[in-house]
Amino acid sequence: IDLLEKGIREVEQGDLSVKIPADESSTEMKHLITSFNNMVGQIGELKIRNYEEKMEYQKLMLEFRRVLFRSPFRVIAVIIAKINTMAQMQDTELIEKMTENLSLYFRYITSSRNKKVTIGQELEHIGHYMNIMMIRFGECFQYEEKVDESLYSFLIPPLLIQTMVENSMKYAFDVYGDTRIKVEIREETGEKNYVVIQVSDNGKGYPQEIISRFEEEIPMEGTHIGLWNAKMRLQHLYPNTSKFLLSNQEPQGAVTTIIIAEREEY
16 A cells, blocks of 8 residues: 555656556455556556657546546545555455455546447446445445436446546535435437436535536636536537536535437447
């Protein structure tokens, strides 16, 4: 764990020669360390490619930093601290669950550079993320999925739903109360068939200024830049056939909705 923390700091400082040995680690920690080493290796390979791939390198590096340091609760650093606490308490069962889910979470991040993934793949990844959150926060955190099974093969940009869920976690989490996150994916019919992906929570909701900026297509800055980037990615892959909407629900809570016309599957 100490070596992993040290490796994260060195990568943040620009050292891509980091490679953490895992020979004497448990199976779960080996998976986590291998995923970390693979991610750093991919960044290094991209860095030495020709100039035309410079933007791809920058994008992956930004994603790496976002995942390690800017995910809700700074996923990696905080979870490593949690694992360390559980180790001191000799809670080996929870350590195994935590490291297994974290390893799978990492593995998806490092392998999801394709332009599109299925909803099923994305939800499986989110499940690992939510398992980590439920281990951390116990009964005060609740997660619910309501998904039309026929849509599991529908193609979306990778980490799209993850961004929506992270947004809810970031703004709805209440350390003194219950936090509820719900993902609903359904198909609606009209002149065309529409896939609706909706993430809702029980937090304070979106400020009206943020909702208005999204409606008026005014680029976002600061804390909601992740949602704006997701909106731009969606428009790029589904031009003129998608919508990205922000709203609030009663009595409280934010709702993030994506609507995509025309079905596309494997």
